[in-house]
Amino acid sequence: MGSKRHARGVREPTGRFLEIAEREVGRIILDIHDGPVQNIFAALSQLYVVQKRMAQQPSPPGEELERVRRSIGLLENALNDIRTFMGAFRPPEFERRDLVSILEGLVIQHEELTGNTVSLVLDGELPAVPLPVKISLYRILQEALSNAVRHGSANQHSILLRSEGHSIMMEVADNGRGFDVAAVMQRPLAGHFGLEGMHERVILLGGSLSIESSPGLGTRVCVEIPVAARPAATPLPS
Ligand SMILES: Nc1ncnc2c1ncn2[C@@H]1O[C@H](COP(=O)(O)OP(=O)(O)OP(=O)(O)O)[C@@H](O)[C@H]1O
Numbered sequence: 001m002g003s004k005r006h007a008r009g010v011r012e013p014t015g016r017f018l019e020i021a022e023r024e025v026g027r028i029i030l031d032i033h034d035g036p037v038q039n040i041f042a043a044l045s046q047l048y049v050v051q052k053r054m055a056q057q058p059s060p061p062g063e064e065l066e067r068v069r070r071s072i073g074l075l076e077n078a079l080n081d082i083r084t085f086m087g088a089f090r091p092p093e094f095e096r097r098d099l100v101s102i103l104e105g106l107v108i109q110h111e112e113l114t115g116n117t118v119s120l121v122l123d124g125e126l127p128a129v130p131l132p133v134k135i136s137l138y139r140i141l142q143e144a145l146s147n148a149v150r151h152g153s154a155n156q157h158s159i160l161l162r163s164e165g166h167s168i169m170m171e172v173a174d175n176g177r178g179f180d181v182a183a184v185m186q187r188p189l190a191g192h193f194g195l196e197g198m199h200e201r202v203i204l205l206g207g208s209l210s211i212e213s214s215p216g217l218g219t220r221v222c223v224e225i226p227v228a229a230r231p232a233a234t235p236l237p238s
């Protein structure tokens with residue numbers, strides 16, 4: 001009672017766009033890894049040497065040594081930030097693994113990062129899940145868990161996965177403070193892309209998404225995506 005529900009409609013299904021987008025993300029991650037990360041690491045290695053040599057001098061230059069130490073700290077922080085970012089965005093072998101194991105991996109990662117508890121319940125058997133649907137459900141779960149912590153200060157999450165007819169359903173609930181969904185959806189995007197991204201992903205696959213929440217109560221994100229057998233897509237050029 002008193003909770004607000006927000007739902008969006010259905011558009012022409014196309015999984016190909018999501019598959020291409022995910023490959024692009026993979027390429028960007030590799031470029032970051034092979035470019036800036038290697039350079040930061042090279043700079044750090046040089047600074048470690050300089051720091052050691054300075055410290056070994058008969059009368060070490062205190063101020064300069066302190067500057068080098070601070071620069072090392074900044075670069076180490078930058079490397080850690082980039083590693084965390086890359087970990088969050090690296091696709092976990094979507095093609096080879098099944099949906100449940102992919103989502104379980106995300107759940108474990110979230111529990112380790114936040115100390116929260118996450119229950120993942122599989123209600124019955126799931127049909128074969130096409131790659132674009134796996135990608136979308138993974139990204140939506142990632143965003144829902146992160147929003148719950150960042151905005152709702154939730155410390156518990158529960159995920160329910162089930163299949164109904166030719167659709168797969170995922171519900172992600174949190175025990176956070178909740179929010180006014182209609183008010184948030186009406187305001188301009190202005191730096192808030194998470195919920196809009198969830199909607200876009202689901203709509204591209206011909207599904208629907210609804211969010212139930214209200215201030216003071218938790219939030220529940222419900223996704224339904226059709227997984228009925230369709231003609232196989234032409235493989236993408238690698
Ligand atoms: N689970 C939640 N609990 C409480 N508030 C939420 C929750 N999910 C979303 N919100 C509210 O909805 C707003 C929009 O969420 P959205 O994910 O679109 O953007 P964001 O998280 O602020 O930014 P981004 O996802 O782009 O980093 C949030 O700023 C927050 O106020």
Ligand SMILES: [Mg+2]
Pocket residue numbers: 143146147193194195
């Ligand atoms: Mg968000």
